[in-house]
Amino acid sequence: MLFGAVRSSSACPNCALGREARALVLNNDFIFNVGGALAPFLVILAISAAAEKLMDSPDDVRSKAPGPAVSPKSAEPSS
Amino acid sequence: MTKMNRGAMISAGILLGTGLGGFVDGILLHQILQWHNMLSSARPPTTLLQMKYNMVWDGLFHAFTWTMVALGLWRLWKAGERSDVPWSRATFLGSLVLGWGLFNFIEGMIDHEILGIHHVHPGPGQLAWDLGFLALGLIQIAVGIGWIRLGRRDATARGCGASTA
Numbered sequence: 001m002l003f004g005a006v007r008s009s010s011a012c013p014n015c016a017l018g019r020e021a022r023a024l025v026l027n028n029d030f031i032f033n034v035g036g037a038l039a040p041f042l043v044i045l046a047i048s049a050a051a052e053k054l055m056d057s058p059d060d061v062r063s064k065a066p067g068p069a070v071s072p073k074s075a076e077p078s079s
Numbered sequence: 080m081t082k083m084n085r086g087a088m089i090s091a092g093i094l095l096g097t098g099l100g101g102f103v104d105g106i107l108l109h110q111i112l113q114w115h116n117m118l119s120s121a122r123p124p125t126t127l128l129q130m131k132y133n134m135v136w137d138g139l140f141h142a143f144t145w146t147m148v149a150l151g152l153w154r155l156w157k158a159g160e161r162s163d164v165p166w167s168r169a170t171f172l173g174s175l176v177l178g179w180g181l182f183n184f185i186e187g188m189i190d191h192e193i194l195g196i197h198h199v200h201p202g203p204g205q206l207a208w209d210l211g212f213l214a215l216g217l218i219q220i221a222v223g224i225g226w227i228r229l230g231r232r233d234a235t236a237r238g239c240g241a242s243t244a
Binding site: 017018020021022024025028033034036037038039040041043044045047048049051052053054055056 | 084085086087117118121128131132135143146181182189190196
């Protein structure tokens with residue numbers, strides 16, 4: 001029991017090493033590093049948005065209304 | 080005959096392909112093979128502290144890839160609600176491959192070549208590994224675009240002509 005308590009108090013997430021690692025993340029060029037990690041995803045988000053606009057060019061537009069062109073309800077005879 | 084709008088499907092596929100490709104990178108190259116970590120060139124994981132430091136950054140990387148998958152699922156759901164978006168297998172699969180290729184190429188350019196925060200396989204010949212990764216990305220982009228073009232004649236929206244439960 002005592003051994004378990006000692007072990008759990010020194011285990012992560014509260015261990016000194018874990019705290020030191022997380023502090024290092026925040027205090028060591030965090031903005032630069034997070035920018036580097038995030039940049040590829042932001043570029044691809046922009047490409048994805050551009051691709052959607054490009055492929056939905058005015059020439060291609062038939063209808064942007066949500067739902068099927070002929071909805072099942074409207075096809076059914078009204079009672 | 081009026082064309083349909085494939086943009087929403089392609090956009091969803093690109094986002095999903097990026098996220099899934101990012102997970103392949105993170106799970107296979109970071110964790111299983113342990114070739115590199117997010118900042119392993121800046122702080123090589125040679126001590127437990129440096130390893131845990133890189134582990135946090137790998138976690139942030141996975142959080143970003145998860146976000147891309149979530150965004151892609153949302154876009155795919157919205158595309159499925161529209162009657163003017165063809166539910167094309169070729170368009171979707173091509174977009175997935177395109178997204179994966181875009182991830183490999185753009186992440187390779189930014190993180191490996193420009194910032195140098197990590198490399199595919201650090202050590203002797205790391206430039207060859209990095210260039211191979213970029214080449215793989217370009218091949219995937221070409222295959223993805225070709226596959227998307229194959230689906231351009233598909234014109235059936237989701238659920239049309241298929242049995243529904």
